[in-house]
Amino acid sequence: MAVVLIRAVILYVVITFSLRLMGKRQLGELQPSELVVTILISNIASIPVEDSSMPMIMGVVPILTLVCLDVIISGIMLKSAKFRKLMIGSPRVIISEGMILQREMRRLRYTVDDLVEAMREQQIFDINEIHYAIVETTGKINFLKKKDFQNAEKQDISCGGSTENPPSVIIRDGITDNEQLGLLGLGMGWLKQQLRENDVSEKQVFLMVADKNGKNTIIKRQEGM
Amino acid sequence: MSRIIVSIVILTLMSVGCFISVKVMDNFTYKMSQTVSRVEETFENGDSGECVAAAEELKQMWYDFMDFSILVNDLGHAVEITSSVAEIESFARDNNNEIYAACDRAQAQIKMLRDTQSPTFWKIL
Numbered sequence A: 001m002a003v004v005l006i007r008a009v010i011l012y013v014v015i016t017f018s019l020r021l022m023g024k025r026q027l028g029e030l031q032p033s034e035l036v037v038t039i040l041i042s043n044i045a046s047i048p049v050e051d052s053s054m055p056m057i058m059g060v061v062p063i064l065t066l067v068c069l070d071v072i073i074s075g076i077m078l079k080s081a082k083f084r085k086l087m088i089g090s091p092r093v094i095i096s097e098g099m100i101l102q103r104e105m106r107r108l109r110y111t112v113d114d115l116v117e118a119m120r121e122q123q124i125f126d127i128n129e130i131h132y133a134i135v136e137t138t139g140k141i142n143f144l145k146k147k148d149f150q151n152a153e154k155q156d157i158s159c160g161g162s163t164e165n166p167p168s169v170i171i172r173d174g175i176t177d178n179e180q181l182g183l184l185g186l187g188m189g190w191l192k193q194q195l196r197e198n199d200v201s202e203k204q205v206f207l208m209v210a211d212k213n214g215k216n217t218i219i220k221r222q223e224g225m
Numbered sequence B: 001m002s003r004i005i006v007s008i009v010i011l012t013l014m015s016v017g018c019f020i021s022v023k024v025m026d027n028f029t030y031k032m033s034q035t036v037s038r039v040e041e042t043f044e045n046g047d048s049g050e051c052v053a054a055a056e057e058l059k060q061m062w063y064d065f066m067d068f069s070i071l072v073n074d075l076g077h078a079v080e081i082t083s084s085v086a087e088i089e090s091f092a093r094d095n096n097n098e099i100y101a102a103c104d105r106a107q108a109q110i111k112m113l114r115d116t117q118s119p120t121f122w123k124i125l
Helices: A002-022 A024-028 A032-050 A057-079 A081-088 A102-107 A112-121 A178-184 A187-197 B002-044 B048-066 B075-094 B099-117
Strands: A092-096 A130-135 A141-145 A168-172 A205-210 A216-220
Touching: A002 A032, A002 A057, A002 B002, A032 A057, A032 A081, A057 A081, A057 B002, A092 A102, A112 A130, A112 A141, A168 A178, A178 A187, A187 A205, A187 A216, B002 B048, B002 B075, B002 B099, B048 B075, B075 B099
Parallel strands: none
Antiparallel strands: A092 A130, A130 A141, A168 A205, A205 A216
């Protein structure tokens, strides 16, 4: 049993390292090659954990091989557009200027139901609202609505205003994030002054957020926490 | 870019390691085969002392090798070889003629162990 436990721990470290090596993109969206690697890793990893008669290296070597190949192939795709097209294909237009391109839909093996479902997912219930529809390489369909059906934006109603800076967390659980403080360009002196004005010490702060203009919110730690 | 370099380094190290393991297995199984042949020869010549010594050497060789059991990807096969090696030693001590059959079995198992590790085209398929 100890062997199984140690193997599970080692494989956890190897898989975590592997996913880290594959990068953040892997966690968000899956290209066909990445999907293959992810499915294979989950299957390969379980074998040496379950079967203690098999050396663990038999699981580790294929996992690392697949991940390394995936990273190298991603690198080549970054350099070569032709190779990228070969590996992941290219986005396809299925509705152009309001017209459904039925031949293209058939080529992609997309049914009308797939299209309608994708529309509903994006809160579009009338096909007449769509100007363009594009099937991305991940298989997701993105729509561009006709001008008449697009939501009005501030510039459309001539309502200006500068872009706001999103606030960042600068103290979490009594610990100051010096990096964020530096990025906001506020400095330690400013922070100490704010804490003094609010009559709290750094340790008493549960959460403090601030933006580049120095506008901040302080949430004190509750008693006994 | 650093990810690509790390990947290339890992892949290279693993490839080198895998092919070295094939070479190590090749050399080891060759030596084991030679030792099994020596056991048979010495038994045939009636030199029982030398035969037992060779059988013990064979068993020790196999046990030492099993410390690196990651090189054997089928534990069942390894158990079979362990059993054959133990039998050879026992038959050598008892001066039993069944040692010939045990040696032939061990030779076949060792050959199979070597063959399973060699990355030939048909085996890859």
